Amino acid sequence: MLRIAKTVFLSASLTILLSACAHSPTGRNQLLLFSGDQMANLGQRSFEEMKQSQPISSDQAINAYVQCVTDAILAVVPPQADFSEWEVVVFDSEQVNAFALPGGKVGVYTGLLNVADTPDQLAAVIGHEIGHVLADHSNERLSRSQLATLGLTITGMSMSDSPYAAMAMAGLGLGVQVGILLPYNRAQESESDKIGLQLMHQAGFDPSASVALWKNMAAASEGAPPELLSTHPSPDTRIQALEKGVKALPQVPHRLTPRCQKPSQPH
Numbered sequence: 001m002l003r004i005a006k007t008v009f010l011s012a013s014l015t016i017l018l019s020a021c022a023h024s025p026t027g028r029n030q031l032l033l034f035s036g037d038q039m040a041n042l043g044q045r046s047f048e049e050m051k052q053s054q055p056i057s058s059d060q061a062i063n064a065y066v067q068c069v070t071d072a073i074l075a076v077v078p079p080q081a082d083f084s085e086w087e088v089v090v091f092d093s094e095q096v097n098a099f100a101l102p103g104g105k106v107g108v109y110t111g112l113l114n115v116a117d118t119p120d121q122l123a124a125v126i127g128h129e130i131g132h133v134l135a136d137h138s139n140e141r142l143s144r145s146q147l148a149t150l151g152l153t154i155t156g157m158s159m160s161d162s163p164y165a166a167m168a169m170a171g172l173g174l175g176v177q178v179g180i181l182l183p184y185n186r187a188q189e190s191e192s193d194k195i196g197l198q199l200m201h202q203a204g205f206d207p208s209a210s211v212a213l214w215k216n217m218a219a220a221s222e223g224a225p226p227e228l229l230s231t232h233p234s235p236d237t238r239i240q241a242l243e244k245g246v247k248a249l250p251q252v253p254h255r256l257t258p259r260c261q262k263p264s265q266p267h
């Protein structure tokens with residue numbers, strides 16, 4: 001009897017897999033099990049939790065600066081189907097970190113401004129993080145972890161369990177934060193670097209600042225590694241790929257760099 005249940009389950013899984021194949025903006029095959037709406041909802045809920053639990057910077061100059069750089073990047077991002085507005089929040093924390101969640105939620109930690117020295121370098125980080133959202137990376141990694149969970153539930157299934165019940169259980173057992181903040185893999189990181197480079201270039205920032213940024217990041221990582229590096233690929237590989245990417249971009253004769261003023265003493 002268990003065998004029948006397994007067969008039903010596997011064919012249901014296969015149907016899901018076949019209908020869930022997609023392509024990322026750079027043409028990579030992706031498995032996406034969740035709808036854009038579901039992901040936006042998860043991202044927004046997770047962001048609200050973070051805003052409740054982490055201190056938010058009240059420094060007006062820093063907020064204006066981060067908003068200015070983010071707005072410049074967003075000016076070249078096409079409208080999204082699953083949410084209407086992007087939101088950026090500056091968290092007051094020494095962590096060298098930033099993130100962007102599905103649903104258009106961007107978080108920047110004040111500690112990042114000690115490493116991202118210039119508006120162009122900050123644009124490199126924000127472009128990279130927004131790249132994760134544009135390429136559905138959270139959906140992809142959540143889909144993978146969900147499949148792993150489903151795989152584990154097969155052995156424990158009885159006849160009364162439908163595959164959909166098992167799936168619902170797996171979904172319920174998954175904490176919002178855990179699911180949405182799993183580390184990205186290397187392919188996703190490289191892809192976000194490429195997208196970020198395009199975005200900052202189109203927005204008028206100097207794309208070579210991305211190379212300077214990751215060099216700063218590597219230097220700052222001596223001792224305790226910054227958060228951004230701990231889940232990202234090796235700095236040397238990344239810097240080489242970015243240098244290549246910068247060279248491949250079309251030349252802009254008269255670049256109109258967005259006027260975002262970095263406050264003199266971030267704290």
Ligand SMILES: [Zn+2]
Binds near residue numbers: 128184
């Ligand atoms: Zn990343």
